[in-house]
Amino acid sequence: MSSLSVTPAPVTRLRLTARGRRVIAFLVALPVVVALGLAIVGGGAALASGEGGAPSGSFAEITVMSGETLWSIAEDVAPQADPRDVVAEISRLNALDGGVVAAGQRIAIPSEYLAAP
Template sequence: MSTMTFAPHQLPTVERVQTRSVRLTRRGRLVVFMFGVLLAFALGVWFAAGSVATQEAGVEQVEVVTVAPGETLWDIAADAAAVTGEGDVGDMVARIQDMNSLDSSMVYAGQDLRVPAE
């Protein structure tokens, strides 16, 4: 039989590991700041890409009316105000002028006008 012997030995002492703090230079701080700004911008673009506009809520329904001989803009606006349920004919005249880019309330027979619909 063989015998094994262990010689006592001393364990190495654990030395304190010095921790070094990270010190950024002025350029390093600028790089870190710009990285944060670009990251925030990229996240903003990514979240904004998910928003989608629809035509249902914002499009005003219009109908095209042809001006008859002897008909005035006031007559057309009165009919449109009655159809849409708006009571003020003067406001409807202004809306029709805006929608058709009219400078005055003068209309001609046979002229096509966009008029608000229901």
């Protein structure tokens, strides 16, 4: 009769290769990058919602016509006010950089500057 001898397998530690370390680092960094991206996108949405600007209902929207500028719009909607102040307020309310508007663009006009009929 032959006898079998069973020897226990040696215990080895799990070794992480360089590729495995990169995968783990990526998996750890992925939620951080996603969270930052959502924070940036969410911050832009909060700015666009107008919560930092005028309360809802305190402005009227107009459509910019061909050839109109912020200056001409300011003179039309508030002839009694200083156009510089009106342009500054319209730019702030609409988050316009450089004060440039295009034909067909919808912009908000603060109700305080609307001319009385």
